Amino acid sequence: MTLLDGKLLSENIKSELSAEVDLIRARGGKIPHLAAVLVGESPASQVYVQSKIRSCEQVGFKSSLIQREADISEAELLEIVRGLNEDPDVDGFIVQLPLPKHIDEERITLAIDHRKDVDGFHPINFGRMAQGLPAFLPATPYGIMEMLRRYNIETAGKHCVVVGRSNIVGTPISILLSRKGYPGDCTVTLTHSRTRDLPAEVRRADIVVAAIGIPEFVKGDWIKEGAVVIDVGINRIADATKKTGTRLVGDVEFSTVAPHCSHITPVPGGVGLMTVAALMMNTLKACNRTIYP
Numbered sequence: 001m002t003l004l005d006g007k008l009l010s011e012n013i014k015s016e017l018s019a020e021v022d023l024i025r026a027r028g029g030k031i032p033h034l035a036a037v038l039v040g041e042s043p044a045s046q047v048y049v050q051s052k053i054r055s056c057e058q059v060g061f062k063s064s065l066i067q068r069e070a071d072i073s074e075a076e077l078l079e080i081v082r083g084l085n086e087d088p089d090v091d092g093f094i095v096q097l098p099l100p101k102h103i104d105e106e107r108i109t110l111a112i113d114h115r116k117d118v119d120g121f122h123p124i125n126f127g128r129m130a131q132g133l134p135a136f137l138p139a140t141p142y143g144i145m146e147m148l149r150r151y152n153i154e155t156a157g158k159h160c161v162v163v164g165r166s167n168i169v170g171t172p173i174s175i176l177l178s179r180k181g182y183p184g185d186c187t188v189t190l191t192h193s194r195t196r197d198l199p200a201e202v203r204r205a206d207i208v209v210a211a212i213g214i215p216e217f218v219k220g221d222w223i224k225e226g227a228v229v230i231d232v233g234i235n236r237i238a239d240a241t242k243k244t245g246t247r248l249v250g251d252v253e254f255s256t257v258a259p260h261c262s263h264i265t266p267v268p269g270g271v272g273l274m275t276v277a278a279l280m281m282n283t284l285k286a287c288n289r290t291i292y293p
């Protein structure tokens with residue numbers, strides 16, 4: 001069993017990006033600039049946004065953090081989005097989700113200029129991705145694709161079972177893995193809460209992508225011998241043996257699943273770090289106008 005090391009890969013990607021920034025600086029070009037909008041006090045969102053800002057510093061990107069209280073109005077948030085759309089120094093930006101309930105996430109996502117949508121959440125980017133056109137890919141699916149590529153995992157003709165149909169992970173990764181090329185050319189089954197006999201579906205998988213947001217949901221006896229398991233979950237659960245009283249677990253029960261796998265991502269240290277690395281890659285593409293010349 002091989003651990004798919006998101007820490008190592010994300011450090012490699014960040015070194016490559018840092019070398020790119022050195023080249024840009026040497027020729028007097030524009031330094032990539034990522035802005036992040038964080039609304040409210042959610043501890044998880046704060047951790048994620050901090051890690052994005054810290055990664056910008058590591059690779060030499062410029063970053064801006066715009067923080068607002070949870071009672072900000074939708075109109076005020078839309079005004080911030082419009083300002084970022086129009087700021088020529090900002091190459092790409094993200095609005096961290098989830099947003100407070102009184103704000104319509106769809107309306108905010110639609111307001112983001114798709115040329116600056118480095119999260120790849122805008123329907124223009126989603127539609128272009130689905131058609132195989134150049135697009136900003138959503139960060140987590142992009143990070144997973146990069147992980148498969150860098151570990152040379154065979155995908156052509158493999159049966160991939162995705163657990164979870166969210167707009168930001170399950171649905172886009174199922175599209176990307178079914179697309180022509182590498183990584184891709186998989187036969188994909190997209191499963192969800194209404195799937196009949198989920199364990200039976202997962203047992204047919206050569207590649208499992210678990211993105212359902214339920215701690216340790218996928219069990220060892222669901223896994224075909226030699227399968228590749230990508231665990232997208234980041235769940236904090238109670239653990240009295242830890243000093244903090246909690247620990248992080250994924251959407252797969254690692255102790256029972258890992259013995260059956262050829263490859264598996266750990267949590268933490270797997271997909272989460274690749275998500276941040278993918279966001280950095282998208283920000284460089286935005287700055288270089290790679291997707292939208």
Ligand code: GUN
Nearest residue numbers: 094095096097098119139
């Ligand atoms: N919330 C959970 N994942 C993400 C992400 O990739 N981007 C943003 N903006 N919010 C998220």
